[in-house]
Amino acid sequence: MKNILFIHQSAELYGSDKTLLLLLKNLDKTLYHPVVVLPNNGPLIQELEKENIKVVIAPVLKLYRKIFSPKNLFHFLLDIKKGISILDDLNKQYHFDLIYSNTLAVLLGMLFAKKRKIKHLWHVHEIIVHPKIIASTFPKLLNKYADLIVCNSLATKKNLVDRKKELANKTTVIYNGINETISEMSLAKKEDFGFTNKDIIITLVGRISRLKGHNWLLTTLVKHFSSNTNIKVVFVGSPVPGQEFYASEIDQFITENQLQETVKILPFTKNLSQIWDITDIALMPSTEAESFGLVAAEAMLAKKPVIASNHGGVTEIVVNNKTGFLVEPNNVEALSLALNNLIVNPEMRKEFGEKGYQRVIQEFSVEKYAKNFEAAFSKLIPQE
Numbered sequence: 001m002k003n004i005l006f007i008h009q010s011a012e013l014y015g016s017d018k019t020l021l022l023l024l025k026n027l028d029k030t031l032y033h034p035v036v037v038l039p040n041n042g043p044l045i046q047e048l049e050k051e052n053i054k055v056v057i058a059p060v061l062k063l064y065r066k067i068f069s070p071k072n073l074f075h076f077l078l079d080i081k082k083g084i085s086i087l088d089d090l091n092k093q094y095h096f097d098l099i100y101s102n103t104l105a106v107l108l109g110m111l112f113a114k115k116r117k118i119k120h121l122w123h124v125h126e127i128i129v130h131p132k133i134i135a136s137t138f139p140k141l142l143n144k145y146a147d148l149i150v151c152n153s154l155a156t157k158k159n160l161v162d163r164k165k166e167l168a169n170k171t172t173v174i175y176n177g178i179n180e181t182i183s184e185m186s187l188a189k190k191e192d193f194g195f196t197n198k199d200i201i202i203t204l205v206g207r208i209s210r211l212k213g214h215n216w217l218l219t220t221l222v223k224h225f226s227s228n229t230n231i232k233v234v235f236v237g238s239p240v241p242g243q244e245f246y247a248s249e250i251d252q253f254i255t256e257n258q259l260q261e262t263v264k265i266l267p268f269t270k271n272l273s274q275i276w277d278i279t280d281i282a283l284m285p286s287t288e289a290e291s292f293g294l295v296a297a298e299a300m301l302a303k304k305p306v307i308a309s310n311h312g313g314v315t316e317i318v319v320n321n322k323t324g325f326l327v328e329p330n331n332v333e334a335l336s337l338a339l340n341n342l343i344v345n346p347e348m349r350k351e352f353g354e355k356g357y358q359r360v361i362q363e364f365s366v367e368k369y370a371k372n373f374e375a376a377f378s379k380l381i382p383q384e
Contacts, residue, residue, distance in 0.1 A: 003094040009105040011042025026370035058086040061107040097381040110145035119380040122146040139164035153313030156291040177369025188274035203279040213285030224336040276302035284308040300356030323356035
């Protein structure tokens with residue numbers, strides 16, 4: 001039995017949280033014993049405890065934009081001392097064989113692994129382009145502090161290797177797995193959400209932020225579909241704490257353009273099955289390249305056609321003109337054309353949905369995801 005310390009940046013149930021939970025639930029517990037460190041309480045802890053996985057709350061040395069002020073740097077240094085101390089206590093009990101850092105946002109794993117000479121796997125979920133100093137710094141940190149780098153897509157790996165060629169030899173790609181239980185339909189009806197059966201529901205799931213494409217969709221809606229009262233939009237998600245102004249901007253746009261009866265904003269929910277029940281078209285219109293595209297895969301699992309931006313990891317999930325459409329980012333006309341093709345053609349929606357489902361089952365299964373990680377673990381800590 002090998003003990004692995006998993007360090008993660010949040011206790012929510014968004015993309016990287018869900019992929020970590022899925023891995024831990026499906027890891028072979030006869031071979032690996034996980035212990036998880038999170039920065040705070042949250043729904044992820046409850047889900048892990050259901051699996052009888054030990055969770056410890058500690059500073060994970062999470063990076064954020066305002067960290068470089070004198071006050072915040074002082075607190076960061078205190079957190080280093082506190083975090084290392086907590087991990088030392090855990091290590092005395094478990095004698096960890098491997099440290100697993102989930103996302104680039106946490107630095108505690110790299111410091112502790114280096115300090116205690118423990119193998120370190122860094123799982124990268126981000127494509128960082130700016131600020132340029134951060135984009136150039138992380139590949140250097142990975143090269144120095146990671147024994148193995150796992151990227152969630154070829155696009156993520158390319159972003160790193162283009163910046164630091166030496167990373168090519170110790171970087172591998174493991175696509176995220178998708179929990180097939182999400183396809184179990186709860187048979188929610190459009191009427192349950194205040195819509196009619198004739199309405200075409202366009203759904204965008206994701207945090208309300210700068211890069212998720214909410215404004216792009218709303219602008220397209222106003223310019224090209226304002227006369228069609230049967231087109232409805234559902235946003236599912238909340239803003240990042242401290243970035244509530246993005247939600248305020250969306251609310252203002254909706255009010256100014258009289259879209260109150262067209263757009264419905266729902267808070268984040270860990271169970272999206274009812275949302276997918278009522279969805280006709282799923283959207284992932286990110287204005288900046290995202291590393292994977294978990295929402296797109298989940299929508300495809302629910303047999304929904306997907307329209308996504310033609311960049312980043314989502315291009316490795318959605319097959320253009322087969323499971324959905326890939327459109328030029330921020331191009332209102334391109335998004336309008338893709339939407340209209342699916343709005344007027346219910347048979348196309350069904351065909352794309354069926355093909356998307358088959359693709360997810362074949363390429364992004366939970367079993368493949370867990371086995372690939374177990375193979376990666378065994379390279380760093382061979383079984384006796």
